[in-house]
Amino acid sequence: MRKLLPVLLFATLTSGAFAQQTQKTIKKILISKLFTCSLDLMFDTLSKDYHLNIVFERDSVSRYHVVDHFLNESVKDVLDQVCGRNGLHYWIESDGIIYILKNMDDLSRLKKLNALTAIGKNANLQRVEPPKGPPRKFNFPVNGKVFDQTTGESLPSATVRILNTTLSTSTATDGLFVIFNVPADTCVVEVTYSGYQTERFRLDGEKIKGNLSIQMYPSLNTLNEINILGKKSGVMNTDAKKVGVLQLTPASLDKLPVMGEKDVLKAFQLMPGVSGTNESSSGAYVRGGTPDQNLVVFDGFTVYQVDHLYGFFSAFNANSVKDVQLYKGGFSAKYGGRLSSVTEITGKEGNNKQSIFGLDLSLLSLNAFVETPVNDKSSLLIAVRRSYQGPFYDKIFKQFNATTVMAAGPPGGGGGAPRGFGGGGGFGQQVTPSSHFYDADLRYTYKINTNNSLSWSLYTGEDKTDNSRDLPSFNSSVSDNKITDYTKYGNFASSIKWFSNWGKSLHSNTYLTYSSYFNDRNRTNSGVNETNGVDVAFSNGTVETNNLKDIGAKSEWDWQLSNNLKLLYGGFVNHQAINYQYIQNDTSKLIDQHNKTLLGGGYAELEIDPTSKLHLQPGVRTTWFQSTGKMYAEPRFSASYTLNSNYTIKAATGQFYQFTNQVTRQDILNGNRNFWVISNGSNIPVGMARHYMGGFSYENDQFLIDIEGYYKTLDGLTQYTINQQGFGPGSAGNATLKEAFYTGTGNARGFEVLLQKKMGYYTGWLSYTLASAQNKFAAYGNSYYPADQDVTHEFKAINMYHYDRWNFSAVFIFSTGHPYTVPLSSYTITGIDGNKITAFNVGAKNAVRLPDYHRLDLSATYDLLKIDGNKVGSIGLSLFNVYNHKNTWYREYQLQNYQVITTDVTYLGFTPNITLSLRWK
């Protein structure tokens, strides 16, 4: 073991403190000098006189000349001037070296050059300082926190290693880590994180006394450089050591084609196992699951409405998100309440070093944020986004709206107009409805002391379409005649998190959470009718409201017992209330549900590493559910085994329960409505799933190959149907609704392949999924049929090319068509009132498939940089569905004069978009 100690490290093994020092130095040193020489000579002079390490390519820099007299100007100003004038940039690396760059991509070349020169000279070799003396302390733990030097934001999922040992760990969501049994207090610690320069420093007696506070410096936006296995590098990463885990870095999202907005949820749809063909849903269809089976947690609270604008955009503003993890199944006992998967979103804490303002403008929306320190203990982030009704918004709105109306119009009755008043068609003039969405995030973080902090997070978002209008009076007896017609849905949620460090190895996060969801529609025609001299106010139409309120508390504890053993445990309690009302003509309540329930429970999980190669993670979660009065136990287990540094085998299994479900009310007149219901153990059962998944991965410094397979069984699935009478123009009397909940079972299996090129100018991945998802509902027969979301083959190619300040990307998606049900024939009989009833002979449920789905998206982004290489923004152009392929969403069968007219309802065609992002400090 002693041989580890004389660590030989070449090149740039330094501490980030150098960069800070250099930054201060070049601001502090004032120059009063006349230069009339070539630029290389000027840099030589500056290097020599002020002990700066400036690296440049002499051949190219010597072509520039400088003739200038500087009077009491700082070196920074001088560099700004001379570089700016000659189209050059300078960049300070974390080792304090100043690089003069013509193109951003020159950095790596210059660094290599510098290293070679340094070795050649055998002098000026920057390295981790040698140990001050022989080691004094052995086998002790180190703990600390990793954060961004420029913003003070903690960095989750960063890798911390003790060089020349097998000791390594990843930081938790709050940037914390602990490593036990560090061999000696002279070891070198290395920290790596995507988008940041690698940090290396040597431990000493002083440092190990307290918590390590490790600052990372952002790296220049340049080609990815990876030389360590398992390092997270790109916009989208797979954790090769775990089964079914995806990680996204929102900061790098602009490298992918965007539809109007950088989208944290849509990006996951480019990975294997997450369906990429549901344009009308930001919710994740993960491994044969549906979006409501995917738990979305944002800063501790559950989010029930995850998208805007008919699912085209996710409800989360990428500017306020720090990190997103998607667990595709077999997930930890820490999470529960959903059958399929978990998306955990961690919000940014806000910059506690300096104020930053940002603005993103696209053809769809305006997005602004501010991050600022409030005082030395607290920071604030506010991000607001609102759509405006430009041509781009209208195009999407109409795509997802006119089609719903087409489904709505009674045969021969007025289709076309978006969301017209459904009641009888043709009520006077039609206006374009006003429609928008907005969302806002607020996060306030307060550091009580080094071991305790509080953060308050608030999120609100809404989509509203308003088509209310005044109507001309039909005759003199009717006044104040108007139509109220709006649909609005969204979330309001908040959480308070108390983080506490109880020592080197134990910390906890305790949350108070509130999350509400609403989905309201009001369609009424109201006014005053004067009959025989008496004014009678009337109000005809329907008002539908669904809201959910979820109040909870939870505490999550993380106890690192040793390097080989970690205990995760915690408890939670939630009160959920759901109201659903459907009122017609002010008086008759067609649906009137008020349900409440209480959930409570706990979890415990061990992370065991018996050897450095084997990782075992057994856990159990139990939930008591008031509505059934039963206890639900969910055992979980995952494991991985590293064969050698390249190969890993992994597996996971577990049992999962779901207590609230989202169901769809089919509404042929006005468009489908989604709402949430609470299981009651009888006609809405508690859902249960079992997952079995396994895989292996191969990773070298260039490529990652990840292959995974899964099998899931599902029980207690719920589908909702509603039979309505008295709505259409053909029926008389008061409307009645009959609700029916169908329950069924299902299974899903699949096989996923990911081939990722991780570094170079060209990066990207190929993803292939072979899958099957089946359901069995007695209402559709006694055998399994392909579930609505079942897709057999899905192929995705994501290509990103980096060239200097440009990022180009091309995304191609191909998938087998979704299954659907066809009418085979029709028949007509006469009812007892003499009116005719026409019905379809409907073919087997989901027996046929829509045409294959495919599309190509392209984008180009140009970075706007300051002279000192820091990014101030970007301009982007994206082209969606470049070759305008008509992808079918569903088919519509309408009866016209007893004939069935078939219409294909399609997804979005070719759509261009421009985005502009700006940042100010």
Next chain:
Amino acid sequence: MEIKKQLLILSAFFTVLFSACQKSKLENKGTDLPVIESYLIPGQPILVKLYQQKDLTDTAVYGSPITGINVYLSAGSQKLLLTETAKGNYTYADQSILASGKTYTLQFDYNGYAVSATTTMPRKPSNFASQYVGVNLPSSSGPGNASNTVLNVFTWSNPDSLNHVLAFKIVSGAFPVNSFDSSRPVNSQINTDRKSQYDVTGREFPYFGHYNAILFSVNQDYINLLDNNTRTSSQNLTQIPTNIINGFGIFTAMQTDTLSFSVQ
């Protein structure tokens, strides 16, 4: 070597995973099955109409009649052969076989299918009464006139909460109440939800005229047909329920009571 072994195990895992994947056979009904329309109502001729299904592009109201079939109606121990009096219309002259509580079975063979359906005659509606012999709709037109004010109440005895359907059939008149609303059919029917009362408001009647208010005591089979409106999207098409085995449509018994009712 070790790795190869692991790969072998893995590939075996995936083979097992997918060998379980088989195309399942789904139940659906052929397009060559017959469509039946038959209501056994005492006081009305016994009539069974048989049609073929229609192509989706067919513009005809009804499918082609099915002719030349031996159609049997069993009533208790009797098995009666119906007579084809018009194309696809099979009748039986003696209405005395229809009686409350009796079970009827329709049987025939078609395209190699044994087609059958069974129904039981419900009790005749009793104590059917109307509060008024007619109603006067408010004179003004426009959307406001369809108020929720109860204009008339129909009542009947229903101690066992049986299914009843109330139908309004025009006898004479049919002048639109509201010029904006002339697309609605003249006749209508309402499922009274196993109640013993129905409140008439102004919005029921789009036309002025003299109506027959007919109360039907019906079986659940007819309610199932009435309750299911045809869905039109490939995302949610479902088969409308039928009580016919190897066929579509309805074969059901019912009884009626009729009152006159005017809308002025």
